[in-house]
Amino acid sequence: EPEVTQTPSHQVTQMGQEVILRCVPISNHLYFYWYRQILGQKVEFLVSFYNNEISEKSEIFDDQFSVERPDGSNFTLKIRSTKLEDSAMYFCAGGTENTEAFFGQGTRLTVV
Amino acid sequence: EDQVTQSPEALRLQEGESSSLNCSYTVSGLRGLFWYRQDPGKGPEFLFTLYSAGEEKEKERLKATLTKKESFLHITAPKPEDSATYLCAVSIYNTDKLIFGTGTRLQVFP
Numbered sequence: 001e002p003e004v005t006q007t008p009s010h011q012v013t014q015m016g017q018e019v020i021l022r023c024v025p026i027s028n029h030l031y032f033y034w035y036r037q038i039l040g041q042k043v044e045f046l047v048s049f050y051n052n053e054i055s056e057k058s059e060i061f062d063d064q065f066s067v068e069r070p071d072g073s074n075f076t077l078k079i080r081s082t083k084l085e086d087s088a089m090y091f092c093a094g095g096t097e098n099t100e101a102f103f104g105q106g107t108r109l110t111v112v
Numbered sequence: 113e114d115q116v117t118q119s120p121e122a123l124r125l126q127e128g129e130s131s132s133l134n135c136s137y138t139v140s141g142l143r144g145l146f147w148y149r150q151d152p153g154k155g156p157e158f159l160f161t162l163y164s165a166g167e168e169k170e171k172e173r174l175k176a177t178l179t180k181k182e183s184f185l186h187i188t189a190p191k192p193e194d195s196a197t198y199l200c201a202v203s204i205y206n207t208d209k210l211i212f213g214t215g216t217r218l219q220v221f222p
Contacts, residue, residue, distance in 0.1 A: 004155075031208070043156065043199065045209035056208045091155050098208050099144050103155035 002026045004104035006092050012110045016081050021107045023075040023092030033093040034077045082111045114139040118213035125220050128189045133216045135200030136182040145183050147176050148199040190220045
């Protein structure tokens with residue numbers, strides 16, 4: 001069964017450094033999302049991406065964040081200058097309609 | 113404000129002891145209600161989507177139901193492998209995002 005694949009599974013970075021989190025969505029998905037989950041808290045929406053552009057973003061998704069689908073398969077989330085409070089699990093998700101979301105296993109980002 | 117509340121926060125069951133998890137929602141226009149299972153350190157695993165009041169869906173020992181204000185996830189004769197956090201999320205009109213509840217942490221003991 002196809003699945004959403006995320007790499008790396010765990011990333012440790014120093015505060016102020018840039019990180020790129022990568023995702024390979026399921027091939028027939030058209031809608032792509034990034035969510036995050038701070039330890040012990042709810043899963044929170046960051047951004048949705050459709051037709052090669054951002055369709056919606058949350059207040060969390062400020063100028064430090066960007067998304068790309070550079071080659072039609074990979075979907076990336078970049079954080080330009082990480083802060084301690086960016087430490088969280090980041091989940092990529094996708095769907096064939098914007099009413100569904102199938103999640104990857106996540107990347108645990110630790111900012112030190 | 114759109115809101116999703118799950119109860120209880122945690123539930124301990126003996127193997128075979130059936131129970132229900134609740135997800136109540138207050139939203140401006142429900143497009144769909146989702147149930148996910150999440151194991152520690154993993155991503156949410158899709159279980160069900162419900163779209164209209166009165167709808168029911170089943171998968172193995174799980175059955176999800178929906179009313180105009182809440183959804184229930186019934187677990188019949190649970191097994192230890194059903195232990196996980198169960199997340200409820202809603203999709204509403206005019207937005208792409210899913211709004212999640214805080215989850216119910218289920219532990220099933222043999």
